[in-house]
Amino acid sequence: MKQASELNDRKPSLLTSTISGDVNGIATILGSDLTTTASTQSLAWLAGSLWLGRPLKSARLEKALDLTLRLLVDHGPYVSGAVNTIITARAGKDLVSSLVSGLLTIGPRFGGAINGAASVWFHSVEAGTSPVDVVEDYAKRKAYIPGIGHRKYSVTLPDPRVEILTKVVEDIAHPYLDFARQVSSQTTAKKPNLILNVDGCIAAVLLDLLSEEEHLGSAEISGLLETEFFNAVFVLSRSVGFIAHYLDQKRLGEPLFRLPENEVLTVSSPPLV
Numbered sequence: 615m616k617q618a619s620e621l622n623d624r625k626p627s628l629l630t631s632t633i634s635g636d637v638n639g640i641a642t643i644l645g646s647d648l649t650t651t652a653s654t655q656s657l658a659w660l661a662g663s664l665w666l667g668r669p670l671k672s673a674r675l676e677k678a679l680d681l682t683l684r685l686l687v688d689h690g691p692y693v694s695g696a697v698n699t700i701i702t703a704r705a706g707k708d709l710v711s712s713l714v715s716g717l718l719t720i721g722p723r724f725g726g727a728i729n730g731a732a733s734v735w736f737h738s739v740e741a742g743t744s745p746v747d748v749v750e751d752y753a754k755r756k757a758y759i760p761g762i763g764h765r766k767y768s769v770t771l772p773d774p775r776v777e778i779l780t781k782v783v784e785d786i787a788h789p790y791l792d793f794a795r796q797v798s799s800q801t802t803a804k805k806p807n808l809i810l811n812v813d814g815c816i817a818a819v820l821l822d823l824l825s826e827e828e829h830l831g832s833a834e835i836s837g838l839l840e841t842e843f844f845n846a847v848f849v850l851s852r853s854v855g856f857i858a859h860y861l862d863q864k865r866l867g868e869p870l871f872r873l874p875e876n877e878v879l880t881v882s883s884p885p886l887v
């Protein structure tokens with residue numbers, strides 16, 4: 615047994631971790647043996663548990679994370695992140711540089727609107743704000759509602775990923791999905807492409823599962839919102855796609871990319887006086 619004086623003499627730790635370690639030759643994650651846990655659990659369970667900092671309880675949430683990770687994996691070479699990765703690969707750069715250049719486009723307009731949407735759905739439901747008031751508030755401020763709108767999809771061309779994802783919470787209480795849908799019925803009445811997009815849908819589905827199935831309280835969900843938990847799923851999944859685009863370009867041996875001049879509008883600036 616160590617004496618109190620001995621404990622007091624201990625050097626303070628340089629860092630603290632609550633999720634994993636490797637002590638006395640046994641690597642652990644979340645308090646269990648790494649190799650056993652990794653051999654028996656799905657990647658979705660591992661990701662969800664490590665991100666929450668404790669083992670996932672809900673099998674439905676695990677299934678939803680797995681489905682989301684699979685559905686988001688790629689959306690063609692057209693989207694911001696894939697374009698960046700492709701251009702970087704064609705400039706002769708390495709795997710990590712090309713991947714990171716794609717990841718850097720994930721944010722409020724592309725892929726990284728999940729957290730912002732979750733924040734709006736969560737705080738509005740908590741405060742009892744009506745969907746109409748949310749839409750009006752954003753319109754007044756001329757701001758975009760995260761999780762609403764798509765360049766390609768619209769009411770006449772629904773996003774198939776959204777249709778599949780909403781089914782996950784169909785037979786449980788889903789106040790956040792209901793709220794998000796009510797917002798989108800207001801916005802689509804203004805413009806047909808102002809649909810509930812895949813980011814907004816994932817935000818609502820995750821909120822419903824975290825509160826109804828994983829039984830997270832309001833403070834815990836607020837903590838997840840502050841640390842951008844909700845965007846993690848897009849970052850992880852789309853990394854697979856970006857890596858695939860990098861490898862595809864290298865396989866094809868594509869040359870340096872340069873924009874054709876006729877695709878760029880050149881406007882001469884007024885002369886300096």
Ligand code: ACO
Nearest residue numbers: 722723724725727758759760761762763764765811812813
């Ligand atoms: N909320 C309110 N109004 C909007 C929104 C929105 N989210 N998005 C577009 N509008 C309005 C614009 O104000 C504009 O109105 P106006 O014609 O009266 O000026 C009109 O719709 C068209 O706007 P654009 O910017 O041309 O719309 P675009 O089709 O280019 O935008 C985009 C698509 C970028 C997704 C946009 O809707 C947006 O920023 N949405 C919020 C962010 C978001 O959820 N991104 C995730 C998309 S899904 C994904 O990346 C995986």
Ligand code: LMR
Nearest residue numbers: 686688689693765766812
């Ligand atoms: C995506 O998943 O990348 C998209 O929804 C964005 C897009 O414009 O297709």
